[in-house]
Amino acid sequence: MTGVAVRRGAVRIGITGVRRYLARNPSLAWGLALAAGLVLFMAGGSLAWDTTLAEPLSAPVARPPSWAHPFGTDTQGRDLLAVMIVGTRLTLKIGMIAGGIGVLVGAAVGFTAAYAGGRIDAAIRTLTDVLLTVPALLFLIVVASSLKGEITSTTMGLMIAALSWMAPARQIRAQALVLRGAPYVVMARLGGMRGTEIVLREMLPNLLPFLMASFVLALAQAILASVGLEALGLGAQDEPTLGMTVYWMMSYSAFVRGFWWWIAAPIVALCLVFVALYLVTAGLDEIANPRLKRRVVA
Amino acid sequence: MAHRLEIDGVRRVFPGRAFGGPSVVALHGLSLTLDGARPEIVAVVGESGSGKSTLAQIALGLDDPSAGTVRFDGTSLGRMDEGGRVRFRRAVQAVLQDPFSSFNPFYRVEHAAILALVRFGLAPDRRAARSILADACEAVGLNPADTLGRFPHELSGGQRQRLMVARAMAMRPAVLVADEPVSMVDASLRATILAHLAAMRDAQGVSIIYVTHDLTTAYQVADRLIVLYRGHVVETGTPEEVLKAPAHPYTRLLVDSVPWPDLARPWGRVPKVADGAPVADGCPFRGRCPDATAVCARMPGPAVLSPTRTVRCHLHRSPPA
Amino acid sequence: MIAAIAGRFAMLVLVVWMAASVNFLIPRLADRNPVAERLAQVAAQGGSLSGIDEMVKSYEARFGLDRPLWQQYLGYLGDLARFDLGYSISNYPMRVADQIALALPWTIGLLGTATLVAFAVGSILGALAGWRRGPALARLVLPAFMVLSAIPFYLVGLVFVYVFAYRLEWFPTGGGYTLGSEPTLTVGFVLDLVGHALLPAFSIVIASIGFWALAMRSMMVTIEGEDYVLFAEAKGLKGWRLFWTYGVRNALLPQVTTLALALGKVVTGAVLVEMVFGYPGLGNLLFESVKLNDYFTIYGCVIVLVLTVAVTMLLLDLIVPLLDPRARRRAS
Ligand SMILES: Nc1ncnc2c1ncn2[C@@H]1O[C@H](COP(=O)(O)OP(=O)(O)OP(=O)(O)O)[C@@H](O)[C@H]1O
Numbered sequence A: 001m002t003g004v005a006v007r008r009g010a011v012r013i014g015i016t017g018v019r020r021y022l023a024r025n026p027s028l029a030w031g032l033a034l035a036a037g038l039v040l041f042m043a044g045g046s047l048a049w050d051t052t053l054a055e056p057l058s059a060p061v062a063r064p065p066s067w068a069h070p071f072g073t074d075t076q077g078r079d080l081l082a083v084m085i086v087g088t089r090l091t092l093k094i095g096m097i098a099g100g101i102g103v104l105v106g107a108a109v110g111f112t113a114a115y116a117g118g119r120i121d122a123a124i125r126t127l128t129d130v131l132l133t134v135p136a137l138l139f140l141i142v143v144a145s146s147l148k149g150e151i152t153s154t155t156m157g158l159m160i161a162a163l164s165w166m167a168p169a170r171q172i173r174a175q176a177l178v179l180r181g182a183p184y185v186v187m188a189r190l191g192g193m194r195g196t197e198i199v200l201r202e203m204l205p206n207l208l209p210f211l212m213a214s215f216v217l218a219l220a221q222a223i224l225a226s227v228g229l230e231a232l233g234l235g236a237q238d239e240p241t242l243g244m245t246v247y248w249m250m251s252y253s254a255f256v257r258g259f260w261w262w263i264a265a266p267i268v269a270l271c272l273v274f275v276a277l278y279l280v281t282a283g284l285d286e287i288a289n290p291r292l293k294r295r296v297v298a
Numbered sequence B: 001m002a003h004r005l006e007i008d009g010v011r012r013v014f015p016g017r018a019f020g021g022p023s024v025v026a027l028h029g030l031s032l033t034l035d036g037a038r039p040e041i042v043a044v045v046g047e048s049g050s051g052k053s054t055l056a057q058i059a060l061g062l063d064d065p066s067a068g069t070v071r072f073d074g075t076s077l078g079r080m081d082e083g084g085r086v087r088f089r090r091a092v093q094a095v096l097q098d099p100f101s102s103f104n105p106f107y108r109v110e111h112a113a114i115l116a117l118v119r120f121g122l123a124p125d126r127r128a129a130r131s132i133l134a135d136a137c138e139a140v141g142l143n144p145a146d147t148l149g150r151f152p153h154e155l156s157g158g159q160r161q162r163l164m165v166a167r168a169m170a171m172r173p174a175v176l177v178a179d180e181p182v183s184m185v186d187a188s189l190r191a192t193i194l195a196h197l198a199a200m201r202d203a204q205g206v207s208i209i210y211v212t213h214d215l216t217t218a219y220q221v222a223d224r225l226i227v228l229y230r231g232h233v234v235e236t237g238t239p240e241e242v243l244k245a246p247a248h249p250y251t252r253l254l255v256d257s258v259p260w261p262d263l264a265r266p267w268g269r270v271p272k273v274a275d276g277a278p279v280a281d282g283c284p285f286r287g288r289c290p291d292a293t294a295v296c297a298r299m300p301g302p303a304v305l306s307p308t309r310t311v312r313c314h315l316h317r318s319p320p321a
Numbered sequence C: 001m002i003a004a005i006a007g008r009f010a011m012l013v014l015v016v017w018m019a020a021s022v023n024f025l026i027p028r029l030a031d032r033n034p035v036a037e038r039l040a041q042v043a044a045q046g047g048s049l050s051g052i053d054e055m056v057k058s059y060e061a062r063f064g065l066d067r068p069l070w071q072q073y074l075g076y077l078g079d080l081a082r083f084d085l086g087y088s089i090s091n092y093p094m095r096v097a098d099q100i101a102l103a104l105p106w107t108i109g110l111l112g113t114a115t116l117v118a119f120a121v122g123s124i125l126g127a128l129a130g131w132r133r134g135p136a137l138a139r140l141v142l143p144a145f146m147v148l149s150a151i152p153f154y155l156v157g158l159v160f161v162y163v164f165a166y167r168l169e170w171f172p173t174g175g176g177y178t179l180g181s182e183p184t185l186t187v188g189f190v191l192d193l194v195g196h197a198l199l200p201a202f203s204i205v206i207a208s209i210g211f212w213a214l215a216m217r218s219m220m221v222t223i224e225g226e227d228y229v230l231f232a233e234a235k236g237l238k239g240w241r242l243f244w245t246y247g248v249r250n251a252l253l254p255q256v257t258t259l260a261l262a263l264g265k266v267v268t269g270a271v272l273v274e275m276v277f278g279y280p281g282l283g284n285l286l287f288e289s290v291k292l293n294d295y296f297t298i299y300g301c302v303i304v305l306v307l308t309v310a311v312t313m314l315l316l317d318l319i320v321p322l323l324d325p326r327a328r329r330r331a332s
């Protein structure tokens, strides 16, 4: 009987469960669909299209869309479809580096603050509050302008990562404080568990939806910051990220010369990325924030 | 080996909120000793908010007293070395008040118990630990087959509570701190579980702090009774002494509010409503006490009525030695 | 209360100090000599820069590169306290502080107006959408604005510039006013100003309505379930009176707190909008300075923007308790 019975645990939701949940959470459903579309575009594009065309001088200059170049080409002789495929990937890579490091460091800092308490906690809290007051983009402008010309998409990701941990740290600290007093954590302590083990074994699994939401949010923020920097001309000069495409388009007067396809390509791609991330974030918020969930159901 | 847990003059103050909220004194210098050489069940009774759970947390070393010490086998918990802490952890176990969140929702219900049994060397491996736990389940009236292997949300409150008692029994502690362990189970099971607690005391020599606001069960199992009022111990004694002839007006109020089976007994003398503000000094109960007089503005000292019995009330004096 | 205000001031000082320190440290870590770079640049173009000697001297003096680091640092902080931000490298002998003084009113005007409009429109839309008896239309358009709010202002601005300025030619393509026109207080000039501000302001408004609407809607939904609203309804109060006096008034104050939290995002968003429209505020100054490697102007703009954000946040933080009896009670 016990062995046969199907057990549905908090995390073990079947396929039908997922489908039913997504029907109740359209924001998450749409967001995931869009994100899947973007991933498909990146992956399928890399396979089906010659991405070396994203290099300058590999295609005729400034052509409107045609069969040979469905998205047209820019004045540097780049095929814009290839640029979009590579650019979306690079932009997501920057976001992943920054968001991933941000959440990992944020989790470590947040748990440390919650566990250490006292002075250490106060110091961490003040530091995060101060850093959060200053818009990250402003700090990044200072750093990036000092490194101008030497920036790659990887260093860009690392740079943004350095300012991506505060928001996750603050949220995770608050969560950890709540969980620290949870009776099941107390039971674990009575069972002989200690600090790190409790965090990893008892707290972390319950924070997974929350960490996920935190990560997507950090990812979105990081992409926002990187594209902003790039549009200012402070990105990787020889990598065709989406933001750099916007910059090149602006600096080579695509507007005056009426190259609408060059204007449209990065804007549409970026809008899709931002909307997808927004929808997923909003959807995950419902999972990570039970209070919201109740409201959605009611 | 018989262990000894001494709670000595423990005071616990919860600071007020940031902007000058009043701080709460949850315990005012409470002392209580459990000696493994003479295992006993000590019932701690008192109304909601009287500090029972705070006492339990401090006895378990989960909360630190603001003043006073908790000693285990003569060593203060604060100054214990690594080995001492591990010994303490093994020896002092708990049933927590809140059965709903005492199980990690991410794991099956036996997760924490099995880990602890293996870690403390009570079972060589997980399989053995599981069978020890299963035996304990049977003892508290749970069918292991349809309890173990489930997720917490699949069990009722009473089932979870019994599982916690089972876990505590399986851990073979020297001291058990049970905070309202039977508040959610029905009367017949309650008797069974209490009988098991008594059996633990008799067969395994376990000392038990039994926190409850249920005087009848305290009367059934306890060897000693401590009545808490707003963090003060107002009366101690054997349940027999205290409940048959309560000395403190507060105890009397508690006893009178219980619908005792004895129908001749008057029930529910209308108590004075608690006045909101805590009394700054003097007898904490004087705001509600029907017998309060001017002397009550002074804190009464403990009066020793018998070798087992003390009370803190101006109505009583220690008989001259 | 006093302690809370003192704490907030300490925070402000910390924020500005940290931003200043970053401004001081980063260029040193990157080990760049902006003046030398500029000289090389000018030499490469075969030109000569008037007053370059003075500039080099003032640069050396300013950073006192021969002095120990901590002395340089203290000197820098001292200059900053006197709002001495040094000279612009690309516009020598213009002072950075003067450049910023010229640009700041444009930014404040554009950003302030756009934010107020977005705040008002968004809050009303959100309130209507959150009110059970509100018009269905509000609930219909809300999702569209929410999705729009995911998109940075400047991307919306890019679309607007192309469509309304370059294609349809309804609006000027950039700048703060028509070049060559005399900045006077005539109707014509004011119309010119407004005409130039309209598109950038609109990009900010369109892309931020959804943000305010969403926050307002959740407040309204909560409030509508409160006892005092149900009670007022039972008393026979209905329709718009109920909506305004009980709904909007109670939901609006938390919106001010939301404004304080979103301020950084709004300011950086506006900076980039100015870049798109060549609008003569701080954002554009920043963009131009980045292009020309004019480091002192970049750092100056950043410090001033940080200061603006931090001070506004402080003000909002101090004002909310004055307006809101609930927060006031909590604070005292
Ligand atoms: N973490 C805390 N912070 C602040 N005050 C607390 C905290 N824990 C307990 N208190 C206060 O200490 C007092 C005693 O609380 P305690 O939980 O010990 O009561 P109790 O006797 O167990 O009540 P119950 O029967 O309802 O469980 C209460 O006034 C409570 O508000």
Ligand SMILES: [Mg+2]
Residues within 6 Å of the ligand: B052, B053, B054, B097, B179
């Ligand atoms: Mg309790």
